[in-house]
Amino acid sequence: MKPDYDIAVIGGGLVGTAIAYGLAKTGQRVALLDEDDRARRASVANFSLIWVQTKGLGMPEYADWSRGAADLWPQFRDEIAALTDIDLAFTRPGGFHLCLSEAEVEARSSHLARINAQPGMTPLPYEILGHNAVREMLPDIGPEVVGASYCPLDGQCNSMRLFWGLHTAFHRSGGHYLSRHRVETLAAKDGGFIAETRAGTVAAGKVVIAAGNDSGRLGAMVGIDAPVRPQRGQVLVTERMKPFLHYPTITVRQADEGSVMLGDAIEEGDTSLVVGTDVLAKMADRARRMFPGLGNVNIVRTWAAQRVMTKDGCPIYDESREHPGAFVANCHSGVTLAPRHAQTLAPLIAASRVAVELPAFGTGRFDVSTVH
Ligand SMILES: Cc1cc2nc3c(=O)[nH]c(=O)nc-3n(C[C@H](O)[C@H](O)[C@H](O)COP(=O)(O)OP(=O)(O)OC[C@H]3O[C@@H](n4cnc5c(N)ncnc54)[C@H](O)[C@@H]3O)c2cc1C
Known part of the structure; x- marks a missing residue:
């Protein structure tokens, strides 16, 4: 079957869309296969930090990768604004x-x-x-x-605008976004790949699996063992306040439009999206002790979401040895790393150089048979 696209990226969250945008810029014919608007997405439920200071214990390459991403952010913000008129509200005060x-x-x-x-x-x-x-x-x-x-080195942005900006930039760069195309099965065929989706078959020369917590299931179909698990987080949002918090903190930050976000939870083994008032109460109490002025404002929104967590907390980028041309990309810092995914990772995927240039991020690190 003649491929419909040069590359199909599976997953229209921050990771898949940044990669798809970067690939479209290289002149590839790119399809972005996604679920519908009701899908679970960490990308629309996060804390909007561009964070360097906690990254890289156990993998210095991840510290460098994150730092490089933060350094790319000013230029990336300008690039997205020029292409889409969307202001990502990026600041980097530390x-x-x-x-x-x-x-x-x-x-x-x-x-x-x-x-x-x-x-x-x-x-x-x-x-x-x-x-x-x-x-x-x-x-x-x-x-x-x-x-x-x-x-x-740390900063912040408005990650909803990042999500919107990446999708708009992808579209304006000639990419094809295919909503309601949840991929059920993926198979290597005739030197390319066939994705059977809920809306029909899509054939592509290469495929990038960036489907968040579904990446492990899809990866196994093309010989990639990329272990990811959902890890729950919760966020509270206050009513808008006068600007008072000019630096982001890892658990309390003031968004560009004035509301204050509180986020502090790391919960394993709970895959629901229902908020837990016991955890929210602890988060609110810690935030109030940090900034007593928060004790007098209303909480207007809360949510729970699932992070996409790898076994060691570091990103996974790799190409299948069994079926070259199939790639995987997963991480739990898709806001921070967006410029890296668009500007560094996408060209490496286009050139099939991921395993060569980014060996530290490969799936081989989880293979106990290679540990001596
Ligand atoms: C509470 C919380 C706070 C966070 N805070 C930060 C932060 O401050 N800074 C930061 O850098 N990161 C943060 N993150 C992490 C960040 O949000 C994630 O790294 C990022 O959103 C992951 O993006 P993703 O595209 O891999 O996954 P997702 O956003 O989950 O998207 C996966 C996409 O794949 C699609 N999909 C799934 N299965 C299929 C299939 N079979 N076929 C087709 N499509 C499929 C889904 O519909 C979805 O669009 C936070 C996460 C959480 C939960």
């Missing part, structure tokens, strides 16, 4: 991880020291600050904030 006890400061400090002590690590610029130093930059913190880590 970010804080606030601590409410000496033990939390100690844990934070030792975590960052361990990241920086790794062989091959480009030193991460950061400071551990006491209460007074934090208050100089975040005047509204409460007395219970003992200290914080601060990293000047």
